[in-house]
Amino acid sequence: MPSATVEDYIKHIYALEEASENGEASMGRVAEALGVVPGTATTMVKALAEAGLASYSPRVGVQLTQQGRALALHVLRRHRLIEQFLVEVLGFDWSEVHEEAELLEHVISDRLLERIDRRLGHPTEDPHGDPIPNAEGELRADQFESLADCPTSIPHEVARVSDQDNAFLNYLTEVGLNPGERVVVNSRSSGADAVTLSVGASDKTLTMGMGAAQKILVRPLA
Numbered sequence: 001m002p003s004a005t006v007e008d009y010i011k012h013i014y015a016l017e018e019a020s021e022n023g024e025a026s027m028g029r030v031a032e033a034l035g036v037v038p039g040t041a042t043t044m045v046k047a048l049a050e051a052g053l054a055s056y057s058p059r060v061g062v063q064l065t066q067q068g069r070a071l072a073l074h075v076l077r078r079h080r081l082i083e084q085f086l087v088e089v090l091g092f093d094w095s096e097v098h099e100e101a102e103l104l105e106h107v108i109s110d111r112l113l114e115r116i117d118r119r120l121g122h123p124t125e126d127p128h129g130d131p132i133p134n135a136e137g138e139l140r141a142d143q144f145e146s147l148a149d150c151p152t153s154i155p156h157e158v159a160r161v162s163d164q165d166n167a168f169l170n171y172l173t174e175v176g177l178n179p180g181e182r183v184v185v186n187s188r189s190s191g192a193d194a195v196t197l198s199v200g201a202s203d204k205t206l207t208m209g210m211g212a213a214q215k216i217l218v219r220p221l222a
């Protein structure tokens, strides 16, 4: 089994690739994501390349190989199934589970993982609305708009929250913006950095900044 450090690098490189236009992660971004100095990141990425998990070129950066991608998706599967298990079965709040999953994702066996999956009825989403890769390592591709760019005055539902910070998730729980909740964007003002929303069946009105609105991904309600 690869070490927790290897898995963390692979996971972060995967996320950076997904977020980049050309599917590559620059070494600067990798170092920043892992919280290490660039020299440390370069040494590690060279080791990943030697292990066949990534390819590395000094000028362009790093790109996962097929094997590296498969490992990244397996770590994501572990992470997201653990989060779902902690919420569904153990009664954790969705704002608490990310940190627990960061630790557990590196240590649980495939056997335990598949038992969790079966117990949960093979869920396709974690508590934050993130898709869970299936046992074959396939991941549903989601393209959601956010509260910062979706059409106004049209009912949407919260699909996914792209920030797992405790304080942010607690805020969302407080105002009722959990995944599955109905929400309508009434107006936006970039000048005032404000998005005005109606939330839930009661249409409770609420204003938040553009930065927060960007992190809340939504789909139109049919």
Ligand SMILES: [Zn+2]
Pocket: 079, 083, 097, 098, 099, 101, 164
């Ligand atoms: Zn998480």
